[in-house]
Amino acid sequence: MAWTTPRTWTTGELVSAAQLNEQVRDNISYLKDIVYVEFTTSVTVTATVESTPTDVISSGAITYAATPIEITFGSSSVLPAGSATASVVLHLWDGATEIGRIAHVQGSGNATTRTPVYATVRLTPTAGSHTYKIRAHQAGGNGTVEAGTGGVGNVLPGYIRIRGIPS
Numbered sequence: 001m002a003w004t005t006p007r008t009w010t011t012g013e014l015v016s017a018a019q020l021n022e023q024v025r026d027n028i029s030y031l032k033d034i035v036y037v038e039f040t041t042s043v044t045v046t047a048t049v050e051s052t053p054t055d056v057i058s059s060g061a062i063t064y065a066a067t068p069i070e071i072t073f074g075s076s077s078v079l080p081a082g083s084a085t086a087s088v089v090l091h092l093w094d095g096a097t098e099i100g101r102i103a104h105v106q107g108s109g110n111a112t113t114r115t116p117v118y119a120t121v122r123l124t125p126t127a128g129s130h131t132y133k134i135r136a137h138q139a140g141g142n143g144t145v146e147a148g149t150g151g152v153g154n155v156l157p158g159y160i161r162i163r164g165i166p167s
Contacts, residue, residue: 002065003030003166030164034069035059038147038157045088045136045143050098053091053135056145057160066127068165070120073102073134075158076148077114080107081141088143092121093133099123107140114146122165134160 004022009015039057047054057073071092080086086107092099102119136145148155 002067003027003164027166031166032163034064034162034164035062036159036161038159040147040149040157042147042155043136043145045138045145047135047137048139050089050091050137053137056090056134056136057158058134059130059132059160059162061129061131062162063129064125064127066124068122068124070122070163070165071132072120072161072163073117073159074119074161075117075145076155077146078103078105078117078143079112079114079146080105080138080143082110082112083107083140084109086138086140086143088136088138088145090117090119090134090136090145093135094125095131095133098135102134105143117145132160132162 004027007023037057037059043054043056045054073090078088080088084107088105089101090103092102102121103117105115105117145158146155147158150156
């Protein structure tokens with residue numbers, strides 16, 4: 001389903017059910033999440049090569065119209081290995097194609113320094129099926145993208161969220 005440009009109504013115009021459905025129901029539905037997927041187990045980033053990264057989370061295959069979407073990734077913390085030169089780089093992929101780096105977390109030299117990550121990107125996919133993924137690679141030692149089940153003293157889930165946005 002795609003966003004429909006809102007219509008300008010005129011006084012006295014008779015409105016059909018189809019028009020109301022398109023203008024109100026369908027546009028409101030378009031603004032809701034297309035997909036929201038959580039992960040509740042931390043991911044150890046072992047990959048050291050950008051071209052063969054560690055999978056963090058996937059949206060699953062979804063069929064899109066050629067209309068703008070917003071992809072958001074969140075994790076309560078990313079923990080590079082315990083050196084100032086260690087880092088974890090998060091990438092956005094569409095299937096087997098890297099779209100680009102979405103976040104880069106640099107180590108501090110302290111093995112317990114955690115950095116929250118909230119990253120978002122707007123793009124317009126081609127019409128058809130796409131599987132968006134967050135993948136990661138590290139330098140300087142295995143890093144961790146942390147996630148948990150939430151609750152007292154526990155880390156919240158990480159997630160990928162995709163929603164349609166008006167064009």
